[in-house]
Amino acid sequence: MASYLTDRILEYLDTHGETNSLYLADILQEDHQKIVGAIKSLETIHDLITVKPSSQKKWEITDEGKYVIEHGSHEAAVYNAIPDEGISQAKLIKSSPYAKVGFSKAMVIGWIGLDKSGNIPTVRKKVPSIIDSLQIHLKNLTNVPENLKAEYKKRKLLQEVMIKIMHLEKGPNFSTKIEKLETDLTSNLLVNGAWKDKKFKPYNFDALGASLQIGHLHPLLKVRHEFRKIFLEMGFTEMPSNNYIESSFWNFDALFQPQQHPARDAHDTFFISEPCLSTKFPMEYLERVRTVHSKGAYGSQGYRYDWKLEEAQKNLLRTHTTSNSARMLYKLMEKGDFKPIKYFSIDRVFRNETLDATHLAEFHQVEGVVADYNLTLGNLIGILYEFFSKLGITQLRFKPAYNPYTEPSMEIFCFHNGLEKWIEIGNSGMFRPEMLLPMNLPPDVNIIAWGLSLERPTMIKYGLNNIRDLVGPKVDMEMVHNNPLCRLEKTSRMICSRWRI
Numbered sequence: 150m151a152s153y154l155t156d157r158i159l160e161y162l163d164t165h166g167e168t169n170s171l172y173l174a175d176i177l178q179e180d181h182q183k184i185v186g187a188i189k190s191l192e193t194i195h196d197l198i199t200v201k202p203s204s205q206k207k208w209e210i211t212d213e214g215k216y217v218i219e220h221g222s223h224e225a226a227v228y229n230a231i232p233d234e235g236i237s238q239a240k241l242i243k244s245s246p247y248a249k250v251g252f253s254k255a256m257v258i259g260w261i262g263l264d265k266s267g268n269i270p271t272v273r274k275k276v277p278s279i280i281d282s283l284q285i286h287l288k289n290l291t292n293v294p295e296n297l298k299a300e301y302k303k304r305k306l307l308q309e310v311m312i313k314i315m316h317l318e319k320g321p322n323f324s325t326k327i328e329k330l331e332t333d334l335t336s337n338l339l340v341n342g343a344w345k346d347k348k349f350k351p352y353n354f355d356a357l358g359a360s361l362q363i364g365h366l367h368p369l370l371k372v373r374h375e376f377r378k379i380f381l382e383m384g385f386t387e388m389p390s391n392n393y394i395e396s397s398f399w400n401f402d403a404l405f406q407p408q409q410h411p412a413r414d415a416h417d418t419f420f421i422s423e424p425c426l427s428t429k430f431p432m433e434y435l436e437r438v439r440t441v442h443s444k445g446a447y448g449s450q451g452y453r454y455d456w457k458l459e460e461a462q463k464n465l466l467r468t469h470t471t472s473n474s475a476r477m478l479y480k481l482m483e484k485g486d487f488k489p490i491k492y493f494s495i496d497r498v499f500r501n502e503t504l505d506a507t508h509l510a511e512f513h514q515v516e517g518v519v520a521d522y523n524l525t526l527g528n529l530i531g532i533l534y535e536f537f538s539k540l541g542i543t544q545l546r547f548k549p550a551y552n553p554y555t556e557p558s559m560e561i562f563c564f565h566n567g568l569e570k571w572i573e574i575g576n577s578g579m580f581r582p583e584m585l586l587p588m589n590l591p592p593d594v595n596i597i598a599w600g601l602s603l604e605r606p607t608m609i610k611y612g613l614n615n616i617r618d619l620v621g622p623k624v625d626m627e628m629v630h631n632n633p634l635c636r637l638e639k640t641s642r643m644i645c646s647r648w649r650i
């Protein structure tokens with residue numbers, strides 16, 4: 150079929166010298182897109198034809214317009230539905246899907262009138278016959294004046310579309326007989342020597358492979374995979390993090406966060422109503438935590454308040470993965486012997502946030518923890534440079550910050566080339582002795598840690614500026630299907646021109 154069409158195009162060009170795709174569609178009685186396809190395939194044959202594309206506006210009949218062509222205009226349909234004795238307005242309006250519009254149009258034109266003298270408003274014909282010029286116009290648009298077309302457009306019966314037209318002329322090697330190009334060099338062609346005279350179709354290195362009918366990973370999973378690879382490369386071990394529900398004890402108290410801290414309020418944290426309390430705690434450790442909060446210990450004066458077990462028992466959706474880091478560090482010391490460790494986790498956390506374009510009530514936290522003898526702030530800065538350089542981020546700055554469980558604490562900023570400014574990407578610090586010593590960690594062991602969200606780098610990587618395009622009911626499955634592989638170290642340069650905050 151296609152080759153038949155290309156033959157017809159070449160024959161036409163042979164006798165007329167030049168033409169265009171729109172004209173060809175008309176005289177060959179073919180769909181314009183098919184003509185364009187045939188011209189494109191002729192274009193691949195070297196110098197056969199020369200093609201110049203251009204675009205032109207064209208009127209197209211909408212589905213509603215097509216309905217009018219078939220059934221008459223809405224006003225004519227209303228007129229024709231009225232019997233000589235008249236009809237109740239309510240009944241008339243139900244006579245077709247467009248009867249309401251038709252009714253008011255026919256009233257305006259004066260084809261029909263509404264008689265309100267009786268109990269029921271009755272519609273009657275006002276003229277003996279009508280000419281449905283709208284239907285006539287839509288059937289053939291050639292002589293319809295532009296102002297009427299604009300009016301039909303307003304009524305959504307016509308729409309203006311831009312179409313790409315191809316102008317074509319004979320090329321230097323024009324011929325009406327096209328030799329079919331070989332696509333494969335077969336063993337037959339080689340054996341009988343026919344390859345010497347054959348012309349081969351050039352390779353199209355830009356052709357995309359057929360898309361696979363398989364599941365696709367969500368961008369967050371792809372970026373998580375990359376972060377996991379970076380941690381593993383740096384010798385980190387993944388912490389178990391499969392517990393969204395946590396007690397306040399591990400989420401806050403173990404981290405030396407006082408019980409009256411605002412973050413422990415229902416405005417910031419989702420508390421669980423059933424089961425609302427946890428009951429199993431390592432009691433000796435818990436007592437040491439109680440002491441350091443209420444009286445102070447290890448050279449710290451503590452917060453000096455009445456620490457309550459009931460407060461620590463309250464269950465919640467964990468607000469950070471640092472609760473798991475605390476559990477892991479406690480576990481590390483349960484056996485009594487300290488060994489240096491490097492742990493990481495990437496998992497979901499929950500905060501009672503006001504939702505907006507950059508905040509959700511649940512998101513993922515990427516967390517790294519390193520414990521060793523005599524670590525310093527210099528070690529933290531060094532490891533952050535190493536970690537972020539693997540993401541393609543090389544310019545970092547640190548700003549003093551406050552976390553109840555770290556001292557010193559630093560917000561991490563990176564330079565964003567696209568925005569040409571420093572933006573915050575994470576939080577970090579050295580765990581406080583008040584957190585570590587109750588766990589029986591040796592006093593000369595220091596622990597450095599940092600955390601960042603997974604969503605922010607993912608939004609950067611995939612050029613999304615609304616977090617709801619990434620998570621939740623508004624996610625476009627096509628986006629998930631089409632988004633490319635993630636290689637973070639290749640990202641930052643590209644990201645930078647795309648990120649808006």
Ligand code: PHE
Binds near residue numbers: 468469577600
């Ligand atoms: N838990 C911190 C947060 O929620 C991140 C952090 C982790 C900060 C480790 C310092 C050390 O933002």
